[in-house]
Amino acid sequence: MSSESYGEVWSSPVHHGLVDELLRMRRRRNGVFDGAILDTSAFHILWLLADGEARTLRDLADGLCLEQSTVNRQVNAAIKRGYVERFEVVGQTSRLHRPTDEGQHAFEHDGHLRAERLEKVFADLAPGTPEALLAELRAYNDAFDRQTRGDAR
Template sequence: MGIADQTDHDPWPSPLFRDIVEELQTFNRRKTNIYPHAILEASAFAILLVLADGRARTLRELTEELELEQSTVNRQVNSAINHGYLERFEVPGSVSRMIRPTPAGQEAFEHDGQLRVERLNRVFDDLAPGTPEGLLRELRAFNQAYQRTVDRSTERSLR
């Protein structure tokens, strides 16, 4: 195909796919994890979000759930421990120590979680007619389908 034959959406099959990729890139570039008056660093909030179900985790479990390198998670956990937001504790019969929030970590997580809720409420007030429920439904379906696609690609490449 010559330059004169190219369209404004090349290499995409249509402008729709180009626009979706652009919107996803815009979302990724946004500093959605920066909040004025936040207590926690973004990494500490992410760890506390995983632990918000009330179940302590090992470093390996956090690494898997956060989908980061173990050295990165270890550094982030150590930082959060140094700030008093997390603690490690021994479990009888287990070689691995567990990680859980401290009361200060739980309080900071609740504070920073409320900042996120307030921002989302303002966004949805501006977005009308969109709804949080609609966005959650579509994002969840997209993320699940995306993960299935990645998993199938990984399985094929391992064969």
């Protein structure tokens, strides 16, 4: 797309710039951390399970905003590596998933690596603060969710 056509698509240079920055963030979501135990998909699965609530495959797919077949493949890989276990609940047709002790340990290890990286980024964040960034991102995501719920109607 040529720079002249940006004006035909985006209502302002700010909107174009925001999309560009959001795409930069998205490219980093699968970043590898030196010393990490987990691959990115296992970390994301364990992130959802970190609240202590077991989930079905459908719950995980919804939480990750991925196709169930993709999540099934990722969960099976995490199970094979010993990070997640699948179990049955009497009276429920869908099996549930939860972290194993090994998965919990790996998640905490990798979580510390990610937290250390964020601390370094926040120390270099200028102008701005982590609190302001959190408030703006939360407000953006809330507004986006409200709009996409409206689109579904």
